[in-house]
Amino acid sequence: MFGMFNRSRDLRTEGVWIAVVLVVIFATLRYDNFMGLYNVQTFFGYNSMFILIALGMALVIMTGGIDLSVGSVVALSSVVAAYTSPYGIELALPAGLLTGIAAGAINAFLITKMRIVPFIATLAMMLGARGMALVLADNKSVSVDWTSNFTKFGLTRAFGLIPWAVILAAVVFLALWIMLERTTLGRRILTIGGNPEAAKLMGVPVNQTLAITYIISGACAGLAGVILASGFGAGQPLEGLGWELSAIASVVVGGTLLTGGVGSIPATLAGAVLLGLIFNILNFENGLGVISLSAYWQSVIRGGFLLIVVILQSRSGGGLARRRGTT
Amino acid sequence: MVDTPVLKMTAIRKSFGDVPALTDAALTIRPGEVHALIGQNGAGKSTMIKILNGAYRKDAGEIELDGQAVRFSSPHEAQLGGISTIFQEVNLVHYRSVTENIVLGQEPKKFGMIDWPKAHRRAEEVLQRFGLNLDVRQPLHHCNIAVQQLIAIARAVSFDARLVIMDEPTSSLDSQEKQVLFRVIRDLSAQGVAVLYVSHHLEELFEVCDRVTVMRNGSMIATHEMSDVTKLGLVSEMIGRDANQIAESGATGFGKTHAGSQTVVLELQNLSNGTNVKDASLIVHQGEIVGLAGLLGAGRTETVAMIFCADHPAGGNMAFKEHRSFFREPAEAINAGIGYCTEDRKAEGIIPGLSIRENLTLAMIPRLAKRGVIPRMAEREMVADFIDKLSVKCAGMDQPIRELSGGNQQKVLLARWMATQPDLLILDEPTRGIDVGAKREIQTLIEGLSAAGLSVLMISSEFEELVEGANRVVVLQEGKAITTLTGGDLNEDSLLAAVAGEAEGAAL
């Protein structure tokens, strides 16, 4: 769209959109009310959190790194936002955001200054942020103030139509998209992922760029935490378990290479939506009363679905990988 | 007007752990001059450069730029300080577009956003200077190595630098492209930009350089005006041996003492890979050294890669000894008696974290191992033997190979294949990045092996090497074998004519 490449890059980014469309058509035909306003609103309201962390994760993965801490940071930030909720969303939102930024900054410090590999650094942050959340919250959910405008943010809709959380996620989405395609920072992120050594020698301030990327990921998680607290009425120190894995899956389904250097923000959005649709559809399927899938079968099916998507993904994108593998 | 030097490095010292790389290095470059830096493999040239531009930190010494003491802590800072570098290994980002690789760090902006149309235009302009007309929007990895190297050079030159450093910039360039590069270097020099030029190709120095500094074992030996020295004199300073002695033994180690037998070892018929190799045919006899010549992008690498099943062939026939079809795995080719030393040392040759020993024996483990267990003593003896024979400069066989200089890594890789005692050895640019002394040793070795019955198929961009070393040279043009030169027909002029042929400029 921004004219980065004039030819269609590869099937990967389009494939995931095609998959989304097919799944939506299937579900619309099969289930009543699937495309109903209520389902669409709540679907995006809930998934705005996953979209946010997937977007942050996408940037991190484009640099060739990974951020395992996002789930815990969501929890921590939701607790902080809940504590600051009496002062209204004007204060609670920045507070939650800052929490995420702080966590991202610590990740950045561990990775760039202490030179600890991202996997381990963010794994430690995953444990640490969870611990902090539990300590701060005294091991229980923290109630929010229902009298301030804090919960309005999570529970009401702009123009009575679009959940505020969705608007927030959309703003972040656009900002990150433009950032990646049209700013020096975005180019640096992709350059580092493509070849960190070369990037350094080409004069890219590698550490600074990495730091910013982890901070953005933390910030996205922080915003997701604010949405969690305000949309669900509590700071939840135990929430977000395993969210990092669904974020990674979204990013990969969106065609971003885990080795870094190649990636797309819109396709990441599609990846997150696609994974979210699976849960939604499983719920609707159970409502049909044809077969009632136990939670366990649902796990098996989700695993199988992920399998199919990544295999298809590797096929359509595989040309490039395979060619490079043989020369 | 020859007042303050643009660069003055004095008493530079640098050690990696216990290994000293630079002991007393010095370098002075005048404004606008083209200054050569030469020395054997491991002499410390690359280290010197990396210290200069902040990639490494020096242990001691002074660096002055325009008379001012400077200390860069990253290539980025050096770039801002007016030093722009082209590194020995092409260091660009494959997945990103050509434009990005060129403008990264100085993107044109509009309202704080990158102005892509303008960026593309600028990239095109910069490349035009090198006579390159290509789609700058395509990902870099769609370009061949030569173009990539030119892009790297174009990038470095596009910064407004006081000093441009080129570490073996011609290692992937053919003679035409070299001329383009030299023209650009002269342009730079005319504009007052100094160029530091590192190369093992001494002839090149006489073509473009004004002065030369010789390094040996981490120290500066001498600096001369180019007009005051001879090739032989430089070589003797580099190696530290008497000039007469060297003159006696010839420029290359090839003596071409024998001809191959009549037994055909390898036969390729109409080989194609569906892309750039279209109709490659050639024959290698037992004990013969066959050269493979062509412009960059002529498909030499791809052709030999298919023999070894490093690449999958799309058509044609192959026969190797009694084996009458293509191999399905490199392992099969090795078993059948082929060795293949690749062109891209870093990506396809060394296992950086493993030791010299482990790298050296890698291809022959199946033969070495007894019931899956590697016999320790036998392995060590063999490795010690090769290190000795090839005089690999290292701290010991258990040193990680990544710590060796480029040339010494190349020797270990050659040893890897010699150790498998193949019937056919395929060498893709075997002496690229290797100093004169080592080159001779390697060439002598190849010659000796072929005298003992080994067949060699060798790709080289150096005509001298092919003319002196090969019994026959097959010339590829755009993926087709167009002619074979033997005997009296085989000289540098005929080779140049055949390689370039009608395909003037077709390489790009």
Added chain:
Amino acid sequence: MTMTKATDMTGSSTSGKMNFGQLARDNGTFLALIALIVINMIITPNFLQVQTLYVNLTQVATIAIVAIGMTLVIASGGIDLSVGAVMALSGALAPFVFLSEFGMASPGLALVLSIAVALLAGLLCGMFNGWLINQFAIQPIVATLVLFIAARGLAQVLTNGNLQVFDNPAFEFIGSGRVLGIPFQALMAVAFALILSWVVRRTAYGRYLLAVGGNAKAARLSGISVNRVRLATYAICGVLAGFAGMVVSAINSASDANQTGQLMELDAIAAAVVGGANLMGGKAPIIGALIGAAIIQLVKYTLLANGVHDAVALIAKAVIIILAVYFQFNRSE
């Protein structure tokens, strides 16, 4: 026990011959373990007791066994998130066999069969991971995510999510038996470690593993079947996870598809990395993984025994992983 570990230590060099640098590096992790033990002697009540040793040995065994497999996978340049789920599957399958009608009828045969089936399940899961990674060039972290989700689901489907409680002393020996007074599972962990560290150092497979992890392209061109090496590596990891799953079932006299191996992947990765594994591949410090597991276990024990609450313990664990890896890295640079 600490003494035997000390001697094992010297065997952990990945490159054949020992040199002092290597020794000092490994000793870094080892010194951390010693430090932990000393700290415990001072602050933890009743630490210097044989029973403490038993408790720690039984608890560390499963982490150690899985961490050993993980170290191999990491050496190949990959990662295996599915180990915990594979533990659940294998742990559920074993009792499934000997609790079946057939199993009741011929207990001896059923015991052997149940162990075989559990290990086979681990093997198949590992091979499935390896196949995915080979065949489709899928990144390991995503490829193993598939079984991370699905394998536990399968185990739950199989058992309907219920605990399978059993009373089978022969099988329980795997988890609670002792040989010469030492817990059987701990012996097995040490045995696996010794065997595999020998394999890494001395066999062709070991050399191939490190080559594939170090530079897969170059390895292929040197005649190594990269796919076979990867397949074998994930298979070994799967089998070891399967074994660990049986241990957990055996020690509890019950299999629990829901809980067995929960978060094990993280512990195992942490142990491997603390033990010196490099996530970029090309290094396989097996004995280091054993020590890494011991450190993780001892940290857990220390915090628990001293009444540090779970939430705080999480933070402490994070700090300790960071410090351990930091010093590890700085030494090995």
Added chain:
Amino acid sequence: QGLPPLEQKDQYTVGFAQTESNNPWRIAQTKSFQDTAASCNWNLVYTDAAGSAAKQVADVDSMIAQGVDAIFLPPREEQPLLPAVLRAKGAGIPVFLVDRSVDPNVAKAGVDYVTFMGSDFIEQGRRAAEWLIANSDGTEVIVELEGTTGSSPANDRKKGFDDAVAGQSGMTIVASQSGDFARDKGRQVMETLLQSHPDVTVVYAHNDEMAIGAIQALEAAGRKPGEDVTLVSIDGTRDALQAIIDGKLGVSVESAPFFGPVACDTMKAYAAGEDVPTWVKVEDRVFTKDNAADHIGEAY
């Protein structure tokens, strides 16, 4: 505005938004609802939140979107499920809370949701403590095995027990650590705590699974559960009743998962316009040596 009405029909589409399925108790609860669906002529829409309160809200939302007649909801947590309750009410769907409640400051039974069916976790902890106090010589060294850190049954069962014991001068809780409601973790934690507190005389576990793990740990260390150390726990599972019969476990306070039949009755009553109490209290029994053998047949 008041509660949404429920029309009388032969067949209802009923949503049951389970929170997780990773322990025997939840599995028994789900099964109870599934069995009831058959007998009570429900078309059951079943979802599983896999332990995530946020997903549970999304699950309820998808039920609302599908237009179910009524929703049975065991809220994973008191606060985070409030929006789900409020939105269901807004959509005109009556909600019945099962086994846990939501924050009464924001949503009230009889106003925002029909009723809360279940017992009281604090009460369960208190009754466990009462049994201990009645069966003790007054001085005890207590180790507490907590449920999953941060979960409401863990917090409440701890509060109920700790408050009751606080009044006993001779009883001290020397250690209290989480065993995650799981047998294996319970065993490991007990093994460790036994080393640092060898003088322990009472183990209070927040559920039976951890109690059984603790029994294994005690036996492995050469202690005699039931004699040297008294065990107190909650749930009333089959394994626990067997342990009581074997003399290893002292008491297990029931926390019955069989909500299906009550749910069916309550919903029918509500549809018929009868007065449904705001708290349909489920009576928890206390299983001890005296009655364990009588009830083991019906345990899960």
